[in-house]
Amino acid sequence: MILFHLDPRSGVPTYLQLVQQVRQAVQLGILRPGDQLPTVKDVVGALAINPNTVLKAYRELDHEGLVVARRGVGTFVADELPSPPDDLKGLRASLHRWVERARAAGLDDENIAALLAETTRAERPARVA
Amino acid sequence: MTAPVHAHGLGKRYGATWALRDCTLEIPTGSVTALVGPNGAGKTTLLQLVVGLSRPTDGSVRVFGADPVGDPAAVLQHVGFVAQEHPLYRGFTIADTLKLGLKMNPNWDDELAHARIEQLGLPIRRKVGKLSGGQQAQVALTLALAKRPDLLVLDEPVASLDPLARREFLQSLMEAVAEGGLTVILSSHILADLERVCDHIIILANGRTQLASPIDDVVATHRLLTGPRADAAAIARMHDVVSERHTERQTSLLVRANGHVYDATWELHEVDLEEIVLAYLARDRSAMADTVRSA
């Protein structure tokens, strides 16, 4: 069973944090196909967050095909996980090279993270507004 | 489906002072609404009008379509209320308190009430006066929840609680909401809590509604713009300026954007809920100060 945690200062919306934690758990094998995700009630009881936030996260995961919601029973990790995006390998490789370049330029981990956050944020208004 | 709360032009005057004025709002079903504002803003007045403890001076308020003052029995059966400082009878044991709930509420679910007390680990034979603040708040919440309300109204439920008790209270509350069929209004000072727990927000200041909106919308539509002072007026014409700061050459505006801000000279930043709320509260205070000065 996965344990959720929340970072209220990260700037990442709560529901997204939950989504990311489920994705990570699946990738790391903490959650396996067929495992049940905690009920909405359990999650809000642990984190003191709005149930709609959890529903939103679970809906997003369902949309991605990572989980399956079964009415009256619960939400379960999908038996067949969606394949990772085709160019994930390519993305990872170019990210590797970029990080090497950044380090060579003298950026430390914190600067790298800040640069990354700024860039992803700059890309986001197009989606939200 | 009638809205849990519908207020129209609602106002309440005590003597010469208007504690609440011209309040028109609707609470959406199933929402958890935060009611924020400084002391004396009218939060308690509004909540008292909703549960029928007060009679409106102006306008009207309807709870599930019924008048809380004119038809209290109809309204109170569906509304759970925890007043400020969670009043309870100190001389009663928890068991006595639950019995009071049983005797005074036709929809009382005694099993639920006792189950909740047991789950929370509260000593049912102890006198309420001997419980800690957090425990008392939980008892008051149990009293409100066990009548199976459709609307839960909480007036500063966590104000006097330590951080752990506060967290436990909110966990408990969210579990109750997760079970479904509950609309919640809670007033509070503590904005960080509200952001986790609420999906709607109403900002009250000086007895007037400053903002009433889903929280996601609020965060999505408010932006901090920094740019040259000379261009400030143009922006102000197009968007609602909530607060502004100027230096000689630079201006910083918090706006509620009406559509996209296309002007490239302006830097756009997202703002978190707490900053937005504070800006609204500060705006009203300075507006009040201006009127006082000019009067």
Place this chain on the structure above:
Amino acid sequence: MIWVSWRRQRTETLVTAALLALLAAVLVPTGIEMASTFDRDGLAACLGAQPGQACASALSSFNSRFDSLGSFIAWLTLVPGLIGVLLAAPLVLELEHRTHRLAWTQSVSRARWLAGKLGLAIAVALAASLVFTLLVTWWRAPMVRIDGRLDQSVFDSEGTVVSGYTLFALGLAAAVGVVWRRAVASLVVGFVGYFAARIFVDTWLRQRFLSPVTTTFNLLSGGPDKLRHAWVLNEYPSDRAGHHVRIPFDLCGPPPPGGGKPDIGNCLADHGVFMHATYLPAGRFWALQGIETALFCGVALVLLAFAAWWTYSRAD
């Protein structure tokens, strides 16, 4: 609703019961003693038309034995006031501690809640009044047979007036308390008000309830029967027609010039010594009781109605 009202009033009701039990513990033994003395000394026979020789001394010894106890017991008339204000406490405390915000947001209407609370307070007040009256009336029965019951210190624990007193004290403390919202202070004010009202009625108003009767009688032939157990409001020596005289001058004339004592003995024997009395006869007992009860109950009703209305129309 009844359980809730009872539970909220439990302490005050138990204190009232304890007070009455204490009262009984004091009155019952002494009452039994007094009744048996009365019987043993055959005092019943002394109250008839032909009192025997021993009666005067028997009555006098009975009186001297129990008189001081009787005057002490007379102070018990403060107890109904005490009970009345005590029973107002639950309502006032509710407002003082603002727990009405809890009570009025359950599913019971404010009117029903008020009715339950006040209703129970009134019921207990009446029950306590009844117990008090029965207890003291029983205790005093021998004395009443001797002296009647119109006397100030006796009248106010007999009949129906005690219920009026208790309700009045309850109403006053409640009316003050719901406005002021300070329980202890309101109860004190209520009790003081009760005390003042009682003194006023006892010493001034009661005698004006009904028009008194007058009579003139010869002192030397003993008091007339109609004055038996009556409440004498005023009494003075008079002439045969009832006009006030100063003995012996008005009657017997000034002393003869030249000194010597006037012959008062003969003068009085000739004229007779009369007394003119203004009184309320014993038979007026229930009329007086009725008026006083109605008076206190009427004011109590107004005060309670005010307290109810004031509470009902508040929010916070």
